[in-house]
Amino acid sequence: MKTPSISQTQTVAITERLPVSTGHEVIVAGGGVAGAAAALAAARAGKRVLLIEKATLLGGLSTIGLVNWFVPMCNGRGRKIMSGMVDEFVRLATRDSYDTIPEGWRDGGATGNPEVRYTTLFSPQIFAYTLAEYLSSAGVELMFDTIVTRPLMNGKHCDGLIVENKSGRSILTAEIFIDTTGDADILRRAGMPVVIGRNYFTYTGMEITLESCRRAVEHGDIRFVYQVLAGGEATLYGDHHPENLKKFNATDAADVTEYLLLGQKRMLEKLRTTDRHTRDICTPATMMQSRTSCRIDGDYTLQEQDHYRHFPDSVGAICDFDRRDYLYEVPYRTLVRSGYDNLITAGRCASGNGYAWDVLRVIPPAILTGQAAGSAAALAIDQHSPLPELKVADLQTVLQENQVNLHFDDSLIPRDGGGGSNEGGEPI
Structure with missing residues (x-):
């Protein structure tokens, strides 16, 4: 080569x-x-x-x-x-x-x-x-x-x-x-x-479950079918930002990639604690959710x-x-x-x-x-x-x-x- x-x-x-x-x-x-x-x-x-x-x-x-x-x-x-x-x-x-x-x-x-x-x-x-x-x-x-x-x-x-x-x-x-x-x-x-x-670690997607479907039918309102699934749960004020995890620079390609990979990994870990036949990710975030x-x-x-x-x-x-x-x-x-x-x-x-x-x-x-x-x-x-x-x-x-x-x-x-x-x- x-x-x-x-x-x-x-x-x-x-x-x-x-x-x-x-x-x-x-x-x-x-x-x-x-x-x-x-x-x-x-x-x-x-x-x-x-x-x-x-x-x-x-x-x-x-x-x-x-x-x-x-x-x-x-x-x-x-x-x-x-x-x-x-x-x-x-x-x-x-x-x-x-x-x-x-x-x-x-x-x-x-x-x-x-x-x-x-x-x-x-x-x-x-x-x-x-x-x-x-x-x-x-x-x-x-x-x-x-x-x-x-x-x-x-x-x-x-x-x-x-x-x-x-x-x-x-x-x-x-x-x-x-x-x-x-x-x-x-x-x-x-x-x-x-x-x-610098941004705290906040990464969310929308999840749909059998239970949320039942809730939407019960209320007659489609919005109840969606619920938030968070890979990163930090608040505006930094609460729940993981200890020892840096804050992210949204203008740096390596930081953006690290943020997205970590968020997706943690979301997948949460999904794996539930029955795979009962839920799905219906909408993932397709950009860094930087503030x-x-x-x-x-x-x-x-x-x-x-x-x-x-x-x-x-x-x-x-x-x-x-x-x-x-x-x-x-x-x-x-x-x-x-x-x-x-x-x-x-x-x-x-x-x-x-x-x-x-x-x-x-x-x-x-x-x-x-x-x-x-x-x-x-x-x-x-x-x-x-x-x-x-x-x-x-x-x-x-x-x-x-x-x-x-x-x-x-x-x-x-x-x-x-x-x-x-x-x-x-x-x-």
Whole structure:
């Protein structure tokens, strides 16, 4: 056998001639809920939009990651906080699916049942299909099974993206690029300052058993047929993270592989303790279920202590999903970095620190920041403006016209300035 002529210490220069596509004004990389909202907002603003997704389904963590829960969208006292495309996506996720919207919140109004929070589960598979149908009908061009390998940078300006799929490698150009990969794949390779997170060991799939089938028939509700089977059971706060097990870096290929292999192994071990004729895995997670993998170091970084603080450049009010009363506003500056004129992010890559990063990354805020990023992209094209220098007042006008609640009402702040627990909330 011939000995390989390339050693591990070498680098190899490769020269290629790649075809170039110039048909789009906005390219969104990453088809989770943030990317879907960004693409939809830009398309509705009349832009030619391409949404690139590495998997074969849209929705990201909410679908192929099986985090199929719209976390609480109210303050825990009967007042809805998040709106705009958040409302639209809740309706879309539950239109053809089961739901768990509490009584008193089913009309989606500004006020609801003060005893329970406004939240719902949904079918991840059906939501993925309806997202694809919805975006396609809005004029968004979709490109599945495609990896963005790197941005082509001219200083801090992105000229295009190198992508690879079944058709080979090519270059896609646009005026604005939106990174909603969840891992800041484009932005960190573009040289933008980023912060790498570490993730606890959480790995889940959906199991179906004979008993769960009986339960579904008894209730007349298909959602009871599913139950969670966990290979990794760590909570948001690190409870049940295995002792002596490291936290995982979701931007490192070896770490991702180790995480997936360990999760699958432990899930298989649990299955083997039960009768093989009585259960099956009906839906495995097909991506790493990371919470905080990589985010930009934006022009502003949202902090936990920013609760109850108003920002003049707010692109939407959000609530803490795990604690009643705590309210935040999301500054536009968390989505951009000065100097990078045509790059913007949303969702899990937005600039938040510590627990504020957790508050930003879940489904409803991800949709909200995606809507803001897509709207900002369209405005930047129309105004010939670098994204960090965009007239935020114009963006806020667009968002308000599309039912986004930019600022929370001060009357909702508790008199003592504190807040309450989530009292019966579901674990994330």
